[in-house]
Amino acid sequence: MKPxxxxxxxxxxxxxxxxxRLGATDREVARRLGISDTxxxxxxxxHPELEELAREAKRPADELVIGALFKLATxxxxxxxxxxxxxxxxxxxxxxxxxxxxxxxxxxEYIKPEVPAITFWLNNRMPDIFKRxxxxxxxxxxxxxxxxxxxxxxxxxx
Numbered sequence: 261m262k263p264x265x266x267x268x269x270x271x272x273x274x275x276x277x278x279x280x281r282l283g284a285t286d287r288e289v290a291r292r293l294g295i296s297d298t299x300x301x302x303x304x305x306x307h308p309e310l311e312e313l314a315r316e317a318k319r320p321a322d323e324l325v326i327g328a329l330f331k332l333a334t335x336x337x338x339x340x341x342x343x344x345x346x347x348x349x350x351x352x353x354x355x356x357x358x359x360x361x362x363x364x365x366x367x368x369e370y371i372k373p374e375v376p377a378i379t380f381w382l383n384n385r386m387p388d389i390f391k392r393x394x395x396x397x398x399x400x401x402x403x404x405x406x407x408x409x410x411x412x413x414x415x416x417x418x
Contacts, residue, residue, distance in 0.1 A: 265303050265310075268293055273313055280317035332377035340369045 269276070272293065279289055290300040304311045347360045382390040 265307060268295065269303055269310065270307075273310075276310075277313055277317040280314055281320065283321065286314075329377055329381065331371075332374045333381045335371060335373040337368050337370050339366060341366050 276289055276293070279292060284292070286300055287297050290297045293300070295303075304314065341364050343362050344365050345360055346363055347358055349356060349358050351357070379390075
């Protein structure tokens with residue numbers, strides 16, 4: 261029997277949403293459904309409820325990644341624990357007694373922002389200011405310098 265939307269896809273919306281939430285790609289979803297990637301894309305275009313299901317299932321994971329990227333770009337503080345050996349001395353009956361114990365010290369550690377995360381964020385959020393094409397910027401600077409030199413030369417010709 262040939263797979264159809266009504267028999268092979270729609271009844272499995274719960275499974276599809278779970279697969280997507282766990283990070284399955286469209287190709288993996290299509291394979292699990294027993295259909296081709298092209299068929300899945302066609303179904304998503306033709307059936308808005310499938311497209312909406314996929315979009316909503318991806319949202320929590322996307323939000324987590326956006327939050328993680330933001331933390332990497334801005335820096336953050338984490339709570340840490342470190343075991344420490346502590347020795348205490350006291351004199352008992354004229355004898356020096358050393359007692360060691362392990363305690364757990366808690367502290368906060370600052371994680372510095374990461375340059376690649378900052379670059380990615382700025383390139384995507386403010387592309388008109390933070391361009392990725394450094395070669396084009398150098399070319400623009402050279403053109404500007406050439407134009408300035410030509411303007412200076414013309415000013416002396418007058």
